Amino acid sequence: MDKKILEVPAGIRYITEWNETPNNPYQLEDYQFPHILNKVLTGCGFTEYCIRNSQNLILLSPRKFLLENKEEQHPDDVLYVNNDVEKIVDYEIDLTKQTKYKESKEKLTAEEIKEKILALKDGIRDYCYKRLAEGKPKKILVTYDSFRHVKETLQEMGVFQNYQVVVDEFQSIFIDSRFKSSTEMELLGHLRDVQRLCFVSATPMLDKYLDMLEEFKDLPYFELDWVSKEPERIKKPILEIKFTRSINEEANRVIQKYKEGKFETRLDSGGKLYESREATLFMNSVKNICQAIRSNCLHIDECNILCARTEKNEKEVKKAFNDVLAKETEELHKHPKVPRGYKVIGRIPGKGEKHKMFTFCTRTVYLGADFYSTNSRTFIFSDSNIDCLSVDISMDLEQILGRQRLDENPWKNSANIYVKTISDKNIQTQEDFDNYLKKKIGSTKKLLEVYNDNKDLEAKHLLAVRFEYIAKSLYYKDDYIAVNKHQGSDLKPEFNNLVLVSEMRAFEIQQTDYKDRFSVFNALREGGYIDNNDRSEECFRYFEGLTTSTDKLKYLVWIYENESENTVKLFLELIPGKYKDYFTLLGPDRIKANSYHESLLKKEWKNNYSNSEEFVNEVYSTFEVNKRYTKADIKQTFKNLYLKYNINKTAKASDLEEYFNIKNILTLDRKAGFEILGKK
Numbered sequence: 001m002d003k004k005i006l007e008v009p010a011g012i013r014y015i016t017e018w019n020e021t022p023n024n025p026y027q028l029e030d031y032q033f034p035h036i037l038n039k040v041l042t043g044c045g046f047t048e049y050c051i052r053n054s055q056n057l058i059l060l061s062p063r064k065f066l067l068e069n070k071e072e073q074h075p076d077d078v079l080y081v082n083n084d085v086e087k088i089v090d091y092e093i094d095l096t097k098q099t100k101y102k103e104s105k106e107k108l109t110a111e112e113i114k115e116k117i118l119a120l121k122d123g124i125r126d127y128c129y130k131r132l133a134e135g136k137p138k139k140i141l142v143t144y145d146s147f148r149h150v151k152e153t154l155q156e157m158g159v160f161q162n163y164q165v166v167v168d169e170f171q172s173i174f175i176d177s178r179f180k181s182s183t184e185m186e187l188l189g190h191l192r193d194v195q196r197l198c199f200v201s202a203t204p205m206l207d208k209y210l211d212m213l214e215e216f217k218d219l220p221y222f223e224l225d226w227v228s229k230e231p232e233r234i235k236k237p238i239l240e241i242k243f244t245r246s247i248n249e250e251a252n253r254v255i256q257k258y259k260e261g262k263f264e265t266r267l268d269s270g271g272k273l274y275e276s277r278e279a280t281l282f283m284n285s286v287k288n289i290c291q292a293i294r295s296n297c298l299h300i301d302e303c304n305i306l307c308a309r310t311e312k313n314e315k316e317v318k319k320a321f322n323d324v325l326a327k328e329t330e331e332l333h334k335h336p337k338v339p340r341g342y343k344v345i346g347r348i349p350g351k352g353e354k355h356k357m358f359t360f361c362t363r364t365v366y367l368g369a370d371f372y373s374t375n376s377r378t379f380i381f382s383d384s385n386i387d388c389l390s391v392d393i394s395m396d397l398e399q400i401l402g403r404q405r406l407d408e409n410p411w412k413n414s415a416n417i418y419v420k421t422i423s424d425k426n427i428q429t430q431e432d433f434d435n436y437l438k439k440k441i442g443s444t445k446k447l448l449e450v451y452n453d454n455k456d457l458e459a460k461h462l463l464a465v466r467f468e469y470i471a472k473s474l475y476y477k478d479d480y481i482a483v484n485k486h487q488g489s490d491l492k493p494e495f496n497n498l499v500l501v502s503e504m505r506a507f508e509i510q511q512t513d514y515k516d517r518f519s520v521f522n523a524l525r526e527g528g529y530i531d532n533n534d535r536s537e538e539c540f541r542y543f544e545g546l547t548t549s550t551d552k553l554k555y556l557v558w559i560y561e562n563e564s565e566n567t568v569k570l571f572l573e574l575i576p577g578k579y580k581d582y583f584t585l586l587g588p589d590r591i592k593a594n595s596y597h598e599s600l601l602k603k604e605w606k607n608n609y610s611n612s613e614e615f616v617n618e619v620y621s622t623f624e625v626n627k628r629y630t631k632a633d634i635k636q637t638f639k640n641l642y643l644k645y646n647i648n649k650t651a652k653a654s655d656l657e658e659y660f661n662i663k664n665i666l667t668l669d670r671k672a673g674f675e676i677l678g679k680k
Contacts, residue, residue, distance in 0.1 A: 284382070
């Protein structure tokens with residue numbers, strides 16, 4: 001693979017800024033050949049750059065959520081081709097159940113489907129003509145599944161060659177291939193003759209796997225280097241990792257803390273206290289989400305469920321909410337239910353919109369979507385015993401951490417990860433796996449030989465139909481045969497290398513990265529999430545084993561006094577955020593002076609909050625000079641301010657004297673008050 005590293009200049013944070021600078025070595029519009037772009041950094045604005053530039057664009061995404069998100073942000077500029085004709089099933093399959101895959105479809109005749117497809121194409125044409133008349137570039141957003149309709153329409157118009165095609169989050173081509181019979185193969189077939197083509201991701205498939213596929217191995221590969229010119233531009237995430245025997249129990253503990261109002265707090269350098277009143281929980285499956293709803297008696301108004309919008313998921317989630325309502329009103333003869341027609345699978349709130357306390361996400365929204373919560377913490381629950389649904393540290397983790405977009409959220413770059421490592425009964429040796437692959441590859445070749453050697457066209461067609469059914473029903477359980485439709489009118493069985501590569505990567509994740517807790521740490525280090533410092537990891541593992549906050553604080557001070565500066569620095573990045581805050585904002589001396597008691601440290605924090613610059617500025621902006629206020633109103637205002645900043649102080653009207661020169665007065669209605677003469 002021909003890989004070229006492109007250094008991003010200092011001072012640049014978003015692709016749009018870089019492309020406005022002279023002598024930029026990577027201009028998307030300059031490249032007329034297919035290539036791969038590893039943008040490395042999530043949230044660098046590449047999709048925004050594509051939508052805002054002057055080029056005609058077809059943006060392909062594996063998930064509807066991402067496209068809906070972008071359509072909401074650019075309603076007047078983009079066309080989202082939402083194909084409701086053929087049933088599009090997002091990646092959402094529960095592998096814990098060995099049930100056959102059934103894809104529900106609308107009961108439409110062939111003629112009705114044809115008419116709807118024609119209407120869809122008419123919509124694409126109307127949009128293109130409208131943008132042409134306005135002198136504006138066309139920006140078409142479409143899922144992988146429906147790209148062929150856009151391509152066919154633009155080819156019929158004779159303008160397809162004028163479009164840049166960007167395949168966003170292209171690593172999902174590999175991930176999803178095991179759970180769809182041939183969608184990804186058909187997509188690659190439709191892309192084969194596209195020249196102005198870019199495969200882009202911040203977490204592409206590992207090079208060794210790309211080199212195994214004809215479609216990718218010889219493509220030019222550009223990787224953006226954000227570190228060389230400005231090392232501090234990329235901040236390592238703050239990860240709190242806990243190994244557990246039960247993912248569900250850990251999720252329940254997190255949820256109950258929020259329901260009880262036990263919110264984590266963070267303190268910034270100015271002394272302002274932030275409180276996390278929202279939680280975003282990434283889970284393996286809809287089944288896990290339903291378990292959390294039932295176990296914690298959650299209601300619709302508390303939860304935003306973000307998963308594939310399938311009838312099956314909608315039904316299961318709705319049943320979970322109804323079970324909660326039934327349990328709470330079991331003495332009644334008639335149980336309340338979720339209103340008929342209410343969609344329990346939600347949408348991602350836009351900037352400034354209200355967020356619910358709990359946002360539950362599956363892999364459907366790992367990729368590309370933007371979250372704008374000001375205070376949500378991220379919780380990741382990964383069970384490596386569920387085949388291929390555990391979080392891939394090298395790929396998924398970067399995607400999840402990139403979802404929270406607001407810099408004002410103190411937990412933007414942090415996550416709590418709960419890992420269930422692989423159990424003994426699921427451990428598989430490399431030799432056993434190699435034999436498994438050898439058997440499947442052999443079966444695939446023999447079956448394809450039977451098909452290719454058969455001269456009876458009718459028999460070949462029946463075989464192809466059978467192969468297609470097996471692929472849809474068994475998820476490539478016994479072979480790697482996919483049935484390709486894009487090369488002609490008849491079905492054509494092929495070897496699905498995408499599935500083979502996907503299975504090899506799944507084995508690596510499950511049997512290597514998640515073998516035990518030390519393997520997880522190694523995977524985190526190799527992925528760049530923690531630095532290569534054995535001593536800091538050793539200290540962290542000891543810290544993690546301590547059971548009380550007092551012992552943890554004592555050990556934190558001991559690390560500071562006895563270890564190297566670099567070990568201390570890396571250790572602080574590994575421990576939970578609140579302990580890092582105690583250390584960086586109060587210091588080791590104050591920790592010792594408070595006898596390592598967390599309650600005393602919190603009290604010291606709170607006693608100092610009212611002196612913070614941000615709090616003082618808010619007092620000055622709340623009260624006005626030369627105005628009169630009743631003492632009751634002043635007291636209530638300070639009470640609200642103390643509550644907002646979590647200041648442990650009893651509000652009094654006389655608190656105003658700390659900030660202003662005042663004099664006693666009586667208001668017109670004969671109530672005691674103060675007149676503000678000026679700032680102190």
